[in-house]
Structures are given as structure tokens and as C-alpha cells.
Amino acid sequence: MDRPDTLASLVDSLHRRRRRTAVLAFGEGGAERWTYAQLAKEADRVARGLGALGVGRGDHVAMLxxxxxxxxxxxxxxxRAGASVVPLDTQLDDATLLHVLRDSDARLxxxxxxxxxxxxxxxxxxxxLRLDAGEEDARSWRLLKEGEGRLPEVEPSDEAVLFYTSGTTGAAKGVPLSHVNLVYQTLTLxxxxxxxxxxxxxxxxxxxxxxxxxxxxLTPLSLGLPVILPEALTGPRIVHAxxxxxxxxIIGVPRLxxxxxEGIAARSRDRxxxxxxxxxxxxxxxxxLRRRTGVMIGKGLLAPLHRKVGPALRVLxxxxxxxxxDLAWKLEGFGWRVAIGYGLTETSPLLTLNPPGTPALGSVGRPVPGTEIRIDPDTLPDGETAKRPTGTPVRFTDEPGVEGEILARGPGVFAGYRNRPEKTAEAFVGDGWFRTGDLGYFGEDGYLYxxxxxxxxxxxxSGKNVQPEEIEDHYLKNPVIKEIGxxxxxxxxxxLIVPDPAAVRGRGGVEEAVAKESRGLPTYRRIQTYRVSGEPLEYTRLGKLRRHALKERYERVKVGEPTEEPGAVPLKELAAEDRLLLRNPTASGVWRLLADRYPKSRIAPETDLRLDLGVDSMEWVALSLEIGRSANVELGEEEIEHVGTVRDLLRAVAAAADAGRVHTGRSPLEHPEEMLGKGQERYLQPLSPLESAATQTMYAVNRAVARILFRPRVEGLERLPERxxxxxxxxxxxxxxSFLIAAVLDGARLSETRWAGWADTVFSNPLFRLVGRLARVVPVDPHRAVLSTLALGAAVLGRGHVLIWFPEGARSPDGxxxxxxxxxxxLLARHRVPVVPTFIRGTxxxxxxxxxxxxxxxVSITFGEPVRPEELEEQGTGTTVEERISSALRSRVARLGDLEPCAAKGDAVLR
Incomplete structure (x- = not known):
């Protein structure tokens, strides 16, 4: 391969890849594909346009x-123009953004x-210059006029990129990296x-x-590989991409x-x-097997998982x-190879690499070629970088087992901070050794830990040294603890602990979780005091905990002050991109709707609809219908599937409104067949004679087993409608x-009965799918396909069948x-059919x-009196018809549960 000495040379070589895909970016309108030829042409055009504006060597250009x-x-x-790129976080606060622009002297x-x-x-x-504007906008980057003449010659020592580190205290520091720094990294990788x-x-x-x-x-482009960008940095969009x-x-971070x-584990529990x-x-x-022999069988054992996430995915x-x-070994157990790198912004970034297939997943690997790493064992454990008197020599060592501060030297290490000579002096010791601020040691195998x-x-x-990250990793193994700092x-x-509400309900409280995990730690590493917060902790966009913000949050919780008020975040506190989004009247209307619908929750652009607001698939039904009624916009099922945060939802409704998808005023349940694909329609097809015979046999066996093991008592069977x-x-x-209800219904009714069953459970393997087909189960998917799921139920009722539907949506964790x-x-708001409240005891x-x-x-089963939806609507509470019907029906089921168990007299005992 070519060995460029500058990134300008890399840009000049892009055209050689021609029709290969360079960038594949997923967005609201689908996937946008750029070839290497297209990327090279645009980069050359814009570079010449920048030259015409007078931008060249020594200048800084911000990317916001x-x-x-x-x-x-x-x-x-x-x-290519010889200037320096200044990549900026779009979520920087105003003060930091202004500081960075002034410190960098960015011209454009x-x-x-x-x-x-x-x-x-x-x-x-x-x-x-706007990247999202067309040629009709005078500020569009597409209107750059190309200058005449040759592009400038770029020297390897020229500055290429200026990054700003957020840090924990003080103003952000500029970290200039040269072409030498970055070309060394791309060649090394x-x-x-x-x-x-x-x-x-x-x-x-x-x-x-x-x-x-x-x-x-830079590295994939230097190798001619496609770079894939998801539409948004949320789980569903990343999996889709x-x-x-x-x-x-995937080039990711541990938090991802x-x-x-955790998503895989939670989905498995739901199934x-x-x-x-x-x-x-x-x-x-x-x-x-992977740890003992190196053999990987996870991809075969968990093939359905790989088909969903990405069948070609091999390296994380x-x-x-x-x-x-422990997490790294689990990922390898799933069948993915894990590669681990270590470095800092100041080292551009890679210092060590632990490539796929190595046995030391607890390590960050060995130093990359050309980079030297040593350990300074004299670093003072006082919470600050040790400062030695001038002239004091530094003890370097790479002896195994000696712990201290990690020092680095090599072609990837920067020369010093921009405009901060005092910080630069503090960052280097000896003969050009950079102080990383990290602690570690070398193992006998030469790997860095x-x-x-x-x-x-x-x-x-007691004088013991404790690292927060190690303790956090230990306590995070408990499912009750969602986040911890x-x-x-x-x-x-x-x-400061943020619990998982769902896990708390099923597994006990935070106190029990802390006590349980503490038993596995030495006394000095156990949490001695803690506070509980309902608000998520603050992280950088690479998933690092903002520890300076953690201290402030902890102190506020400690004295009982609220950390974040419920309700919608004031517009003045939002980022500019979010304020601009809320200028769209449809997005603004949905923003207000969410604030009214979830008054006890914090509504912010990054609020997770599922985790923070509890919007599961069934809640989506009511929410999407309410959005249609109030905002007059229609969201499709594919769009709903890819919405993760409030920001995603606002973007989706804004795009739908711009596309003219006006709410029709009709529920999708009015014409359910239109919502169903061919794969879903098969659940409504009648059984073949052979299947019907197998079904009768299956029900007979079920009835016999139920009679032996559970001796069902039935009350109110005669209350069921005739047809x-x-x-x-x-x-x-x-x-x-479900098995007990099937055991007490007669054959005629069973032949007309359809069961709503969780797709993840009933259809999770071939045997279950066969049983589900014979039992005439229609799938209810708790994760996606909300509208088509309800459409199946509506189609069942439309065909005159009996539908058994568990309104709680999932099994009660405590009975x-x-x-x-x-x-x-x-369902009942559209199909005004009778509903029979039913209560089951003993299962x-x-x-x-x-x-x-x-x-x-x-076991006993009590069937209540059939009730019409109109009556439930009058008796229920809630802001919508759907909510009133659901609440009134729950009240009737609850009343059946309050009844005393049936006496022997009058019982309809299965015989």
C-alpha cells in the first residue's frame, strides 16, 4: 500500500478507489451513498474554494x-487546503463554544x-458555510467558487487537526495534532x-x-473501506445501520x-x-470454550441474535x-471478536492495541510499533498529578507488576497545548515523556493493564487507594443498579446510584443490591454511603462519566435539593439545534403533548421514551393516536420502530408533517387487513384437516394434565356469550x-378462539411455533410492529372469532x-364487541x-358478566376513550379478584 507522509497525500489518493463505497449514511429519507470518486471530487472542489477565500496553511476551520x-x-x-480542522461538539455550552472559537482563531x-x-x-x-443547504441558499457550501492554480504543498510537521479536551476543571485545552501524528496512526492501524x-x-x-x-x-478511508454512519446514536438506529x-x-465505546x-439480556428475559x-x-x-480453548461457537448457538444485529458483524x-x-468476555461469548485500544487525545490517540483473538481481555494490549511506554512508580496517590522539584530525575520502569503513572513517547504524541505553555510544561517530564495521568502496570506477558x-x-x-471505575464495574453487575458514580x-x-425501576420492582430495592454486591469486595472497597437519584448521570458523548458534575449532583441530592425538575426543559436551556427543531409547529405541538401526558417526568430532547417515560409498544398505540389527533400528522410503523428518544420523535413528526402525511382521523384498526403483510395473514388462515386433528389431540392432552395437576374450579362459564x-x-x-383457560372451554368454543401471545415467547423456536400455530395464537410483539399487532386482533374480531387478550401486557412479577x-x-374502541372480565387464581x-x-x-377461574365498551367508556377514567375503557375493565377484573374463592357448592369442577 502507499505510505503517505501527510493527510493531504491521503486525500489526493482517494480517487483511485473510484466506484467503491466511501460513505454510507442512513437518514430519514433512507441511505445516502458516496463513492470514493465522489468524495475525492467534492474534497478537491471545496479545498480549491477554501483557497479562493484565502484559507490555507496555518488557518483553522471549525466543524460544527x-x-x-x-x-x-x-x-x-x-x-487538503493545508489548514487545520477544528471538530466541535454540537452540544457544547455557549461559553465553551465561544472560548474554543476565540482560542483557535477559527476564520470559518x-x-x-x-x-x-x-x-x-x-x-x-x-x-x-452550511453543509445542509442547497444551492438556493447563499450560505451553502456548494457555492464555494474554485480558485485557480495548484493546491498548497503540505509539510508533515504542519498542524492537521485541533481537538479540544473537555477536562474536569478549567477551560478546555486545545490539542494540536500534526500530519506526522495522524499519518503514523493510520499506518500503524x-x-x-x-x-x-x-x-x-x-x-x-x-x-x-x-x-x-x-x-x-481516516483509517478506513486510507484503506479504501466503507464508513457507515447511523441516522442517530440510539440503539435501534445503530442496529438498523x-x-x-x-x-x-463497529468502532464503539464501552458504554455502547x-x-x-443489557439490551440482549433484557430482551431474553422478556421472551x-x-x-x-x-x-x-x-x-x-x-x-x-473461548477462554479455555480459543474456539468460538457463540455465532452458531445464537444465530437469531446475529441475524438481527448484523450477520456480517465480526469485530467490536x-x-x-x-x-x-467481564463484559469483554461476554461479547466474545456472543461470537464477536473484541479489539481494545488505549490512548488519549494528546497521543492521537493510540498508544497500545489489544487485537482480536488475544487471551488477555483485561488488558489494553501492547505498545504499538514505534511507541515507547514506561511506568513512573513515584507518582503520588493524592488525587493530583505528582509535581517534582525542578531537576529531580524521573524513575522509568517497564518491569512487570510495578504500578505507577503511565508515560509515553513516540510519533503519535503531540508537541504541546495551544496557547497553554504552563500546561505543556506540566504534561512532559524527562526527555519528551508525556504524562498520561493514567495509572497502570505491565504484566509478565508485556501487556499493559x-x-x-x-x-x-x-x-x-485508612490510607487505602481505591479507583472509582473498578468499584462501579462491580456494582453495575446487579440489575437493580442502572447507573452508579x-x-x-x-x-x-x-x-450516587440511579436504580432501574423495572428491576427494583422484581428484585428488591437499592439497599439489598448494595448489600449483596458489597459482600464480594474487601472492606475498604465497599460503598460506605450512597445517595439515590432518579435522574441519569452525566456522560461525555464517548460515554465517560463527568466526575466534576457527579460531585455537584451528589451534594445536591445529599442536602435534599432536586437535581432536575419534572416537566419540559425550558427552551432557553436547550441546544441551538433543538431550539431550531421546536420552531417546527408540529414538533412544538408534540413537545407540549409529551409534557402534558407525562407531567411527573423530565421531558428533554435526550429523554428515552421507553426507559424514562415507560412508552412500550402498547403505550405507543395510545401515544401515536393522540399525536394524530392533536398534531394532525401520521407516523408509520417503520418510523415508530426507529424512535428512541424525544428528539427522534420530534424529528419524525416534523419530517412527516413536511412530507404532508396528514392524520386521516381513522384508526388503523378500521381496516386491519391493510396493515398486515403476507407473513402475518397466515396466522388468520384456517387449519388443515391434519392440523385440526392435531389441535384436538393437543387440547385433550392439555385438559387431562390440567385435571390431574390443578383440578380447575370454574365459575361463570355460562356467562360467556353463545357466539x-x-x-x-x-x-x-x-x-x-392460557393452558388453564383452554382446559375449561368446550371444543366448540375452542375452535372459534384465537389467543394473543407474546411473539418473543410463543414463536421463539420451531417447537413453540408449531404449538402456537395449532393453538391458533396470533403474535403480539412487545418490541415493535405495534399497529400490525393490534390489526391482527382486530382482524380476529372482524371474522367473528373469540379473542383472548391479556390486558396487562405481561405477567405480573408479584401476582x-x-x-x-x-x-x-x-381494540374495543373500534370493535364494539362484548368483553368478559376474567380472574385466575392459583397459577x-x-x-x-x-x-x-x-x-x-x-386453580380457579372466574368469568364475569360480559360488558359493552360503551358502558366501560362511561365508567372509566382517563383523557382518551382507550384509557377510559382500559381503566374500567381493570376495575371489573379487580372486583372479581376481591371475591372469596368459590365454595364447593355451585362450582363447575372440571371432570
Missing amino acids: ADPGPAWISAALAVL AFTDSGGAERLADLAAPLHT AEADLVTGKDRVLVPLPFHHVYPFVVGM ANKGGATM YRAVY GLFSRVYLEWSLTLSTL ASGGSPLDE LTGRVSTLIVTE VLEDAGRVAA GPFVIAPNHVSYLD QLQAFRPGIGA YEALPPGSARLRSRR
């Missing part, structure tokens, strides 16, 4: 926009509409056996950090991979006992912060509920009646959620 093909092209153009900024408005509000003294010529690289990170800029953008883009590698693992046990067994076996590259060793940061080290009252409070190890359509709405406490989801209300004791042990218990 989200990643995309235009962003990449403009950044490459700046490099590539930005978008939101950024341009923000820069205008700040009266920033620089010229702006190209020769490290990390990627192949067939790789497709997904980068779900913003480019204002050196890690994604160099490893995720990985799958549709054919990604083979933690979310991937039921079989899925959970299978995942745990498969993961344990595959991880054990992790950087930006330490990756927990990190133990924490000098600046965050906690020294307890460890800090020092009066010489004690303290923590359908009608709905039976029972409480739900066990997997046995108590839960709130009813609005799905049943939506919770026989097989509670999470248990694999079946117990013989006496």
Missing part, C-alpha cells in the same frame, strides 16, 4: 455539525442550519491486522473526538457495548423462561475508556394461564393486578414468573 458525507468531505478539503466554520443560527446568536466573528480489505466499518460516534476521527474515519449496511466492524449486552435459560446456557458454554473495537473484562486515573484516585481514611465523601467511599365475536380479558400471573395497557382499549403459586419449578396447586 453532525457527522455525514458532507462533514467528511469538508474536513478532508480543509486538510462548516455547520448546519442549527449551528449557523447559534453562531449568529453568539455573534461569533467568523464566516459560516493499517498494519496491525485489525481490519481486512473486505471490512465495512460502522461508526456510531461523533467525530469531534480523536478516537472516531482517526480510527473510525449495522444490519442494512452490512457492517463487519454495555447497552448492547420468557426458555429464552432466558437458553441465552444463559449458551453464553456460559461459549464463553468457557472498543476505545475511549476502559472496557470491563490500567488501574485508574491519578486525578480520580480515592484515598480512604463513585466518589469520595469525607474520606469514605461514596456513590363470537367477543373478548375474554383475564389477569396474567403465569405461563399456565398483583397491574395497570392495563391501552391496547385493549384501542402464580403453581408457576410464578422466573421459576422453572412446576407445583401442583388448586
Whole structure:
């Protein structure tokens, strides 16, 4: 391969790749594909246009926009023009943004509409070019006029990129990196056996950090590989981009991979006992084999998972912060190769690399070729970088097991901070050795192991040294603890804990979780005091905990002050891009709707609809219908599937309004067949004669087993209507509920009955799918396909059948009646058929959620009087018809549950 000496040479070589895909960016309108020829042409045009504006060597050009093909092209153009790129976080606060622009002396900024408005509000003294504007806009980057003559010669020592580190205190520091620094990194990575010529690289990170800029953008482009960009940095959009883009590698951070693992585990738990046990067994076996023999079988054992996330995905590259060793082994157990890198912005970034396939996943690897690393064992453990008297020699060592501050020297290390000579002097010791501020040691195998940061080290009252990250990783293993930040409070190890509400309900409180995890730690590393917060902690966009903000949050919680008020965040506190989005009247209307609908929650652009507001698939039904009625806009099922945050939702409704998709005023349940694909229609087809015979046999066996094990008592069976359509709405406490209802219905009714069953449970494997087909189950998907799920239920009723629908949506974790989801209300609001409230007793004791042990218990089923939806609507509470019907139906089921168990006299005992 060519060995360029500057990034300008790299830009000049792009055209050789011609028709290969350079950038594949997913957006609201689909995927935008740029070839290498197109990227090279645009970069050359813009570079010449910048030259015509007088931008050249020594100048700085800011980049204030989200990643995309235009962003990449403009950044490459700046490099080719001989100027320095200044990538900026679009979420910087105004004061920091102004400081960075002034400190960098940026003459020009590539930005978008939101950024341009923000820069205008700040009266920033620089010229702006919009990346998202067409040629009709005078500020569009497309209107740059090419200058005449040759592009400038760029020297290897010239500054290429100026990054600004956020830091924990004081103003952001500028870190200039030269062409030498960055070319060294791209060549090192190209020769490290990390990627192949067939790789497709997904980068779900913003480019204002050196890690994604160099490893995720420059390196793949230098190798002629496609760079894949998701529409947004949310789980569903990242998975969509990985799958549709054919990604083979992800350039991610530990926080992303933690979310991937927790999402897989949560989805497995939702699917039921079989899925959970299978995942745990498969993961344990595959991880054990990988650790003991190096053999990887996870991709075969968990093939459905890989098909969903991305069948071609093979490598998960992790950087930006330490990756927990236990998590790394789990990811390898799933069948993915894990690569780990370590470095800092000042080292551009890579110092060490632990490539895929190595056995030391707890390490950050060995130093990359050309880079030297030593350990300074004399670093003082006082929470600050040690300062020695002038002239005091530094003790260097690379002896195994000696812990201290990590020092680095090599072609990737920068020369010094911009305009900060005092900080530069503090950062270097000896003969050009850069002080990383990280603590670590070398193992016998030559691998480097990190133990924490000098600046965050906690020294307890007993004199013990404690690193917060190690404690956080340990306590995060408990599902009750969603987030945790460890800090020092009066010489004690303290923590601010954000619990997972769902896990708390099923597994006990925070106190029990802390006590349980503390038992596995030495006394001095245990949390000695903690506070609980309902608001998420603050992180950088690379997933690092903002520890200076953690201390402030902890103190506020400690004295009982609210950390964040519920309700919508004031507009003046929003980023410029979000304020611009809320200028759209449709988005603004939905913003107000969310604030009114969830008054006890904090409504911010980054608020997660599912985790923070509890918007699951059934809640989506009511919410999407309400959006249609109030905002007069229609959201499609595909759009709903990809909405993760409030910002995603606002963008979706704004785009739908711009596209003219006006709400029709009709519920999608009025014509359910239009919502169903061919794959879904098969659930409504009649059984073949052979299937019908198998179904009768299956029901007979079920009836016999129920009679032996559970001796069902039935009350109110005669109350069921003679014929359908009608709905039976029972409480739900066990997997046995459906089997017991089937055991007490006669053959004629069973032949007309259809069951709503969770798709993740009933259709999770071939055997279950066969049983589901014979039992005439229609799938209810708790994760997606909201409208088509309800359309199936509506189609069942439209055909005159009996539908059994569990309105709670999931089994009760404690046997108590839960709130009813609005799905049943939506069905009954459209199909005004009778509904029979039903209460089941005893199945919770026989097989509670999470248990694999079946117990013989006496079970009873009480069918209530059929009731019309009109009557429920009059009696219920709520702001919508769906909510009133659901609440009134729940009240009737609850009243049945308050009745005393049936006496022997009058029981309809199954015989």
C-alpha cells in the first residue's frame, strides 16, 4: 500500500478507489451513498474554494455539525487546503463554544442550519458555510467558487487537526495534532491486522473526538473501506445501520457495548423462561470454550441474535475508556471478536492495541510499533498529578507488576497545548515523556493493564487507594443498579446510584443490591454511603462519566435539593439545534403533548421514551393516536420502530408533517387487513384437516394434565356469550394461564378462539411455533410492529372469532393486578364487541414468573358478566376513550379478584 507522509497525500489518493463505497449514511429519507470518486471530487472542489477565500496553511476551520458525507468531505478539503480542522461538539455550552472559537482563531466554520443560527446568536466573528443547504441558499457550501492554480504543498510537521479536551476543571485545552501524528496512526492501524480489505466499518460516534476521527474515519478511508454512519446514536438506529449496511466492524465505546449486552439480556428475559435459560446456557458454554480453548461457537448457538444485529458483524473495537473484562468476555461469548485500544487525545490517540483473538481481555494490549511506554512508580496517590522539584530525575520502569503513572513517547504524541505553555510544561517530564495521568502496570506477558486515573484516585481514611471505575464495574453487575458514580465523601467511599425501576420492582430495592454486591469486595472497597437519584448521570458523548458534575449532583441530592425538575426543559436551556427543531409547529405541538401526558417526568430532547417515560409498544398505540389527533400528522410503523428518544420523535413528526402525511382521523384498526403483510395473514388462515386433528389431540392432552395437576374450579362459564365475536380479558400471573383457560372451554368454543401471545415467547423456536400455530395464537410483539399487532386482533374480531387478550401486557412479577395497557382499549374502541372480565387464581403459586419449578396447586377461574365498551367508556377514567375503557375493565377484573374463592357448592369442577 502507499505510505503517505501527510493527510493531504491521503486525500489526493482517494480517487483511485473510484466506484467503491466511501460513505454510507442512513437518514430519514433512507441511505445516502458516496463513492470514493465522489468524495475525492467534492474534497478537491471545496479545498480549491477554501483557497479562493484565502484559507490555507496555518488557518483553522471549525466543524460544527453532525457527522455525514458532507462533514467528511469538508474536513478532508480543509486538510487538503493545508489548514487545520477544528471538530466541535454540537452540544457544547455557549461559553465553551465561544472560548474554543476565540482560542483557535477559527476564520470559518462548516455547520448546519442549527449551528449557523447559534453562531449568529453568539455573534461569533467568523464566516459560516452550511453543509445542509442547497444551492438556493447563499450560505451553502456548494457555492464555494474554485480558485485557480495548484493546491498548497503540505509539510508533515504542519498542524492537521485541533481537538479540544473537555477536562474536569478549567477551560478546555486545545490539542494540536500534526500530519506526522495522524499519518503514523493510520499506518500503524493499517498494519496491525485489525481490519481486512473486505471490512465495512460502522461508526456510531461523533467525530469531534480523536478516537472516531482517526480510527473510525481516516483509517478506513486510507484503506479504501466503507464508513457507515447511523441516522442517530440510539440503539435501534445503530442496529438498523449495522444490519442494512452490512457492517463487519463497529468502532464503539464501552458504554455502547454495555447497552448492547443489557439490551440482549433484557430482551431474553422478556421472551420468557426458555429464552432466558437458553441465552444463559449458551453464553456460559461459549464463553468457557473461548477462554479455555480459543474456539468460538457463540455465532452458531445464537444465530437469531446475529441475524438481527448484523450477520456480517465480526469485530467490536472498543476505545475511549476502559472496557470491563467481564463484559469483554461476554461479547466474545456472543461470537464477536473484541479489539481494545488505549490512548488519549494528546497521543492521537493510540498508544497500545489489544487485537482480536488475544487471551488477555483485561488488558489494553501492547505498545504499538514505534511507541515507547514506561511506568513512573513515584507518582503520588493524592488525587493530583505528582509535581517534582525542578531537576529531580524521573524513575522509568517497564518491569512487570510495578504500578505507577503511565508515560509515553513516540510519533503519535503531540508537541504541546495551544496557547497553554504552563500546561505543556506540566504534561512532559524527562526527555519528551508525556504524562498520561493514567495509572497502570505491565504484566509478565508485556501487556499493559490500567488501574485508574491519578486525578480520580480515592484515598480512604485508612490510607487505602481505591479507583472509582473498578468499584462501579462491580456494582453495575446487579440489575437493580442502572447507573452508579463513585466518589469520595469525607474520606469514605461514596456513590450516587440511579436504580432501574423495572428491576427494583422484581428484585428488591437499592439497599439489598448494595448489600449483596458489597459482600464480594474487601472492606475498604465497599460503598460506605450512597445517595439515590432518579435522574441519569452525566456522560461525555464517548460515554465517560463527568466526575466534576457527579460531585455537584451528589451534594445536591445529599442536602435534599432536586437535581432536575419534572416537566419540559425550558427552551432557553436547550441546544441551538433543538431550539431550531421546536420552531417546527408540529414538533412544538408534540413537545407540549409529551409534557402534558407525562407531567411527573423530565421531558428533554435526550429523554428515552421507553426507559424514562415507560412508552412500550402498547403505550405507543395510545401515544401515536393522540399525536394524530392533536398534531394532525401520521407516523408509520417503520418510523415508530426507529424512535428512541424525544428528539427522534420530534424529528419524525416534523419530517412527516413536511412530507404532508396528514392524520386521516381513522384508526388503523378500521381496516386491519391493510396493515398486515403476507407473513402475518397466515396466522388468520384456517387449519388443515391434519392440523385440526392435531389441535384436538393437543387440547385433550392439555385438559387431562390440567385435571390431574390443578383440578380447575370454574365459575361463570355460562356467562360467556353463545357466539363470537367477543373478548375474554383475564389477569396474567403465569405461563399456565392460557393452558388453564383452554382446559375449561368446550371444543366448540375452542375452535372459534384465537389467543394473543407474546411473539418473543410463543414463536421463539420451531417447537413453540408449531404449538402456537395449532393453538391458533396470533403474535403480539412487545418490541415493535405495534399497529400490525393490534390489526391482527382486530382482524380476529372482524371474522367473528373469540379473542383472548391479556390486558396487562405481561405477567405480573408479584401476582398483583397491574395497570392495563391501552391496547385493549384501542381494540374495543373500534370493535364494539362484548368483553368478559376474567380472574385466575392459583397459577402464580403453581408457576410464578422466573421459576422453572412446576407445583401442583388448586386453580380457579372466574368469568364475569360480559360488558359493552360503551358502558366501560362511561365508567372509566382517563383523557382518551382507550384509557377510559382500559381503566374500567381493570376495575371489573379487580372486583372479581376481591371475591372469596368459590365454595364447593355451585362450582363447575372440571371432570
